[in-house]
Amino acid sequence: MSATTVRDQSLSEEMIDATLADSFPASDPPSWTLGRDSYPEKEPATAMIETAKANSKEASIMNPNIGLSEEERVAVVKILNALLADEYVLYTKTRNYHWNVLGPQFNDLHKFFEEQYTELNVVVDDVAERARSLCGWSFGTLSEFSQHARLKEHPGQHPNAREMIANLLADHETIVRQLRKDLEAAEKHHDMGTNDFLTGLMEKHEKMAWMLRAFLQAESV
Numbered sequence: 001m002s003a004t005t006v007r008d009q010s011l012s013e014e015m016i017d018a019t020l021a022d023s024f025p026a027s028d029p030p031s032w033t034l035g036r037d038s039y040p041e042k043e044p045a046t047a048m049i050e051t052a053k054a055n056s057k058e059a060s061i062m063n064p065n066i067g068l069s070e071e072e073r074v075a076v077v078k079i080l081n082a083l084l085a086d087e088y089v090l091y092t093k094t095r096n097y098h099w100n101v102l103g104p105q106f107n108d109l110h111k112f113f114e115e116q117y118t119e120l121n122v123v124v125d126d127v128a129e130r131a132r133s134l135c136g137w138s139f140g141t142l143s144e145f146s147q148h149a150r151l152k153e154h155p156g157q158h159p160n161a162r163e164m165i166a167n168l169l170a171d172h173e174t175i176v177r178q179l180r181k182d183l184e185a186a187e188k189h190h191d192m193g194t195n196d197f198l199t200g201l202m203e204k205h206e207k208m209a210w211m212l213r214a215f216l217q218a219e220s221v
């Protein structure tokens with residue numbers, strides 16, 4: 001190889017190098033152009049694939065693979081949040097009556113209402129955590145509870161002891177009727193876990209309703 005040929009070859013490489021540098025500005029050069037340290041370590045396409053993989057992994061964590069479709073999970077979480085709102089209202093109403101009950105059976109009813117709101121406190125927690133188990137958000141504010149609850153509150157009213165028991169009984173029975181619909185809906189959405197959970201919850205409300213009914217059957221209340 002002659003010296004001229006070597007010089008021509010050397011010049012040719014410099015020209016190619018300069019052309020590539022012009023084509024790919026130093027501010028955003030592709031890594032495969034000149035191999036300088038300041039360039040990205042990976043080609044953009046490779047980096048994009050790795051980012052997509054990371055996003056996919058994160059998505060799979062947030063969308064559990066438990067045999068329910070996204071639509072089914074969302075539908076069941078909606079049912080659970082509406083129930084949670086009702087449970088929170090009933091918990092609050094029972095606690096209100098624990099504080100404000102009057103009459104000769106004050107001591108019995110004060111303690112009885114405390115037993116019931118303590119049980120409802122556990123129910124509230126269980127319903128919220130069932131929604132979270134399905135990777136849904138649970139309501140957690142008073143405004144959400146009051147906006148979505150189907151049970152009614154009666155601010156400023158102070159019913160007598162018998163009316164308090166009757167109000168609570170009516171609310172428990174309302175929840176039992178709603179739960180019958182909800183557990184069937186959960187089954188329709190192929191969520192047998194929530195179906196079982198709601199069935200157990202319905203039995204709890206039936207038992208609390210029975211205790212309230214037993215109080216009402218006593219003439220003296």
Ligand SMILES: [Fe+2]
Pocket residue numbers: 098114
């Ligand atoms: Fe108390």
